[in-house]
Amino acid sequence: MKTNYIFDLFTYHPDLFKACPYVDNAYPMADESYLHNYPFKITYLFDLKKLPHWDTDTFDFISIPAGIPQLSFKEKQLEYFPQEEDKAGEFDVVLNTSRTWPSRSWAPENWQRLADTLTAKGLRVAVVGKDVVSKADHMEKLCFALKGCTNLINKLSLDQTFFTIRKSKVFVSCQNGLSVLAGATDTRIVVLDMSIEWSKRAIYRYENPHHKISYVKGKCDLYCGEANACPLPHNNGSFKCIPEYERVAAAVSDALAAA
Structure with a gap:
């Protein structure tokens, strides 16, 4: 559900969030000097210096603690937002x-x-x-x-x-x-x-x-x-x-x- 807040996301995979209704804009991860000059409040979900999983091809973000102990199971639930039209076949x-x-x-x-x-x-x-x-x-x-x-x-x-x-x-x-x-x-x-x-x-x-x-x-x-x-x-x-x-x-x- 959209709010009046501006929610910009900086990630190494911005294409995955282009169709996400909860994000206003998704940008490639920038260097820290740029982020420090960003005009809005910044919240870090992952400390990439301690958890450099972004540098691998198998980023298991469900199993990595987000550093926010208040996250509930419901908030950990995975969602995916496809951008392409559904052209898949049907199989049992x-x-x-x-x-x-x-x-x-x-x-x-x-x-x-x-x-x-x-x-x-x-x-x-x-x-x-x-x-x-x-x-x-x-x-x-x-x-x-x-x-x-x-x-x-x-x-x-x-x-x-x-x-x-x-x-x-x-x-x-x-x-x-x-x-x-x-x-x-x-x-x-x-x-x-x-x-x-x-x-x-x-x-x-x-x-x-x-x-x-x-x-x-x-x-x-x-x-x-x-x-x-x-x-x-x-x-x-x-x-x-x-x-x-x-x-x-x-x-x-x-x-x-x-x-």
């Missing part, structure tokens, strides 16, 4: 097969098995995502297509990805940026909760991090966050924190039944 289930660190990636054969199960039921399934090279750790973060599914990898803008997820009944993903984007929709979400404890990446809807969201974890409660150096024995890259196929498939089935 949308999958994001993104592979990153071994302890945070589901095996390709599990994704294909899930896709086969869903398409065998006559469900329309699409795969979304984008291949990127992380500036932070120089890691290739890749998605892979699945047989029998519509391949939309590297074919959609962020807005069209948002529309595609929003139109689906269920969205399935690991803990990553698209699971956060999905939180701005009302679609049911299944998050593969691996080496990062779920509450650190909680998606708040209606002040409830479990509203239409299922966090499916493996058989490890350490949540060490390790990329390659798991403190527990594992075989051939199989980490205990990675959820088994049966648990994920059951969560997807329950989400579809409730959709």
Whole structure:
């Protein structure tokens, strides 16, 4: 709801806020000398000197404290304001097969098995995502297509990805940026909760991090966050924190039944 106040936002991603009804203007982040001469009162939401996440490609702003202890769950709720016209197709289930660190990636054969199960039921399934090279750790973060599914990898803008997820009944993903984007929709979400404890990446809807969201974890409660150096024995890259196929498939089935 607009007010008589002027609310200008300085951010490293001003394009994300062009359609936001709560912001009058969104500008690229300027240097401090300019900000000090800005004619209005300035409130810093993040101390970038202490939290330099803006310099990476995976800015998880939901899990970073904003430095304002009075923020409620409702005020943390994610919103996304697309600028493009909705041109997305409609699917029953949308999958994001993104592979990153071994302890945070589901095996390709599990994704294909899930896709086969869903398409065998006559469900329309699409795969979304984008291949990127992380500036932070120089890691290739890749998605892979699945047989029998519509391949939309590297074919959609962020807005069209948002529309595609929003139109689906269920969205399935690991803990990553698209699971956060999905939180701005009302679609049911299944998050593969691996080496990062779920509450650190909680998606708040209606002040409830479990509203239409299922966090499916493996058989490890350490949540060490390790990329390659798991403190527990594992075989051939199989980490205990990675959820088994049966648990994920059951969560997807329950989400579809409730959709």
